[in-house]
Amino acid sequence: MAEQKxxxxxxxxxxxxxxxxxxxxxxxxxxxxxxxxxxxxWDNEKRTPSAKPYLFDWSYYNGVVMEGLLDIYEADPEAxxxxxxxxxxxxxxxxxxxxxxxxxLSRNLAxxxxxxxxxxxxxxALLDRMADGSPDWQEIAAxxxxxxxxxxxxxxxxxxxxxxxxxxxxxxxYWHCWAGGQPPKYKVWLDGIYMLQPFLAHHxxxxxDAAQLALVQERLDWVADVMLAPNGLYxxxxxxxxxxxxxxxxxxxxxxxxxxxxxxxSLPEAYMEKRKAxxxxxxxxxxxxxxxxxxxxxxxxxxxxxxNRLETSGTAMFIYTILKGVRKGWLDxxxxxxxxxxxxxxxxxxxxxxxxxxxxxxxSANNTNNYELTEYYLPDEGKGSGPFLMAYSEMLYL
Numbered sequence: 001m002a003e004q005k006x007x008x009x010x011x012x013x014x015x016x017x018x019x020x021x022x023x024x025x026x027x028x029x030x031x032x033x034x035x036x037x038x039x040x041x042w043d044n045e046k047r048t049p050s051a052k053p054y055l056f057d058w059s060y061y062n063g064v065v066m067e068g069l070l071d072i073y074e075a076d077p078e079a080x081x082x083x084x085x086x087x088x089x090x091x092x093x094x095x096x097x098x099x100x101x102x103x104x105l106s107r108n109l110a111x112x113x114x115x116x117x118x119x120x121x122x123x124x125a126l127l128d129r130m131a132d133g134s135p136d137w138q139e140i141a142a143x144x145x146x147x148x149x150x151x152x153x154x155x156x157x158x159x160x161x162x163x164x165x166x167x168x169x170x171x172x173x174y175w176h177c178w179a180g181g182q183p184p185k186y187k188v189w190l191d192g193i194y195m196l197q198p199f200l201a202h203h204x205x206x207x208x209d210a211a212q213l214a215l216v217q218e219r220l221d222w223v224a225d226v227m228l229a230p231n232g233l234y235x236x237x238x239x240x241x242x243x244x245x246x247x248x249x250x251x252x253x254x255x256x257x258x259x260x261x262x263x264x265x266s267l268p269e270a271y272m273e274k275r276k277a278x279x280x281x282x283x284x285x286x287x288x289x290x291x292x293x294x295x296x297x298x299x300x301x302x303x304x305x306x307x308n309r310l311e312t313s314g315t316a317m318f319i320y321t322i323l324k325g326v327r328k329g330w331l332d333x334x335x336x337x338x339x340x341x342x343x344x345x346x347x348x349x350x351x352x353x354x355x356x357x358x359x360x361x362x363x364s365a366n367n368t369n370n371y372e373l374t375e376y377y378l379p380d381e382g383k384g385s386g387p388f389l390m391a392y393s394e395m396l397y398l
Contacts, residue, residue, distance in 0.1 A: 009347045013392045016351055020385060021069060022082045029086065033057050033093035033109055040065070042382035044361060055119060058094060058110035060195055061382035063123035066090055068389025070129055075396040091126060095140070103136040105144075107156075114147055115157035117165075117177035118192035121148065125199040128206065145203045148174075148196065149212055169240075171222020172215050176237070176365075186237035186245050186365045193223060194255035198262035205266040216263060217271045223256065224278040232285030233301055237365035245365040250300045252363075254317025254387065257282055261324040276330050279321075283331055286318055287338055294338075294345030298360050299371050307372035312350050312359045313384035316391045319343050323394035336398075343395055346388065352379075359384030 020042065021027055032038045036052045040062060045055070066087045073080035073087075094110040095103050105112060113120050124144040131137040146153045151162050159165070165178040167187070176192040177184050197216055204212035226241045227234045233248040234256060260282065264275050289300045295310040296318060297303070304310050322339040325331035350357045359381035363371045 005344070009344050010392075010395060012347050012351060013388075013395075016356065017069075017072070017389055017392060020355075020380065021065070022086050029090035030093045033090070040382065042380050042385045044378050044381045052111055055113065055116065056111035058105075058112040058120070058123050060119045060122035061386070062090075063126060064386025065382050065389065066123070066126055066386075067129075068386045068393065070126065071390050071393035072396065075393045087126065088130060091130060091137075095136075103140065105140050114144075114155045115159060116179050118174055118189075118195040119177075121199060122195040125202065128199060128202050141203060142207075145200070148200060149209075171219050171226070173219045173222060184365070185367065186243075187239050188223070188227070189237040189365050190223070190227065190234060190252040190256040193219070194259040194262075197259050198266075201263045201266040210268075213267060213271075217267060217274070220260065220263065220278065221274060224274075224281070228281070228285075231301060232281070232288055234282075234285075236363070245367050247363075247365075247369065247371055248299060248301045249363055249371055250296045250298055250311055250314025251317065251360060251383065252365075253282075253286060253300065254314045254321070257286075257321035258317050258387070258390070261321045261328075261330075264328070264330060272330075279325055279330055283322055283325065283335055287335075290338060290342070293349065294341040295349065296342075305372075307374055309358050309377055310349070311377075312346060312356055313381070313387055314360075315342055315346055316384060316387035319346070319391040320387060320394055323391070323397070327394065327397050340395070340398070343391055346391070355379035356385055356388055 027040050032040055039046050039056070042065060043061060045061060069083040070087050073084040094106055096106045096109070097103055121144060124141060127137050127141040131141060147155050148161055151160060154160055159178070159181070165175045166172050170188055173188045174192060174196055175183050175187045176189040197219060200212060201216045204216065227238055229235055229248065234253050235244040236247045236249045236252040238244040260275060260279050264272065267275060286296065286300065290296060291304055291310055293310060295315045297308050298311040298314065299308050300314070302308050319339045319342050322331065322335050326333055326336045357379050358377045359379065361376040361378055361381060
């Protein structure tokens with residue numbers, strides 16, 4: 001009976017994933033990227049109805065969908081080739097060839113805005129993962145990496161990112177946003193840890209940049225020390241231990257959990273003891289607040305209500321983090337059952353005829369409770385659909 005239920009759950013999940021991506025007649029990467037008036041249907045952060053604003057095709061809410069597809073492919077390459085090809089089409093559509101034959105990322109097609117902040121670099125992780133030895137792909141990734149790490153390189157607005165937008169007092173973490181050269185109310189967001197650190201860690205490991213790997217470790221150590229609350233959960237954002245945005249938003253914590261799980265694949269063994277300990281603290285903290293349904297509320301430490309709903313994106317991220325941690329041996333196998341139960345609950349309770357329900361659109365870390373706006377609970381929003389794909393990929397390994 002349990003095996004049959006698991007099979008049915010996975011079949012339902014796959015049908016949703018395929019309809020959203022490889023079988024969709026709307027979400028065709030080359031057509032969406034080439035047309036300034038078209039958006040992926042999971043992109044609910046369209047700023048205007050007539051043209052694509054900043055953070056459109058090259059964005060974290062598209063990048064996580066593509067990374068989820070790549071995760072599924074890597075879990076089963078033989079069965080998942082269509083997912084790989086879909087991601088390749090997405091990236092190829094944003095790359096142009098110069099007169100001298102060199103390939104580069106087209107800022108115009110991609111909507112890549114290197115001066116906006118952390119969110120604009122998330123999709124860069126795909127280039128590194130898809131490079132497969134191609135010097136063209138590797139050089140594009142290398143240029144993005146230099147933008148973030150080279151103290152002698154200026155970005156398109158004439159800023160040097162590592163000098164101007166990181167601080168030793170923040171554990172050398174980047175400001176979450178640096179548009180206009182002004183810091184946000186809270187400089188470090190858990191969201192931004194995921195947008196930057198897995199890419200930096202993976203690329204640094206690829207090229208043997210030990211200094212950058214040490215900085216990645218320092219940044220994660222700072223978050224684990226400064227942003228952990230007494231209740232075992234993490235604050236959404238902060239400037240220091242005393243100056244925090246005090247909300248325990250499930251998706252923000254999910255970004256951080258996934259960042260840890262992805263970074264740990266690239267770090268030297270000497271750093272792993274700290275990372276394993278931090279991952280266990282994270283898992284223990286969130287599991288204390290898992291709802292009896294198996295899901296997590298949008299504000300994890302508060303009861304589920306009509307405004308603080310059991311939320312899909314954060315739940316999916318927790319599933320991915322825990323299952324990957326168990327699969328890699330970083331967490332004890334006893335953590336697995338809670339994550340599997342959560343995935344079953346996602347499919348049974350949130351996957352409906354309308355799509356994948358109750359994905360919270362966004363929440364600003366501005367010290368106000370903007371985490372319970374009912375109009376922000378949407379179906380098929382990329383920041384939830386992408387992590388759902390990632391969670392599904394980890395279920396495939398089971």
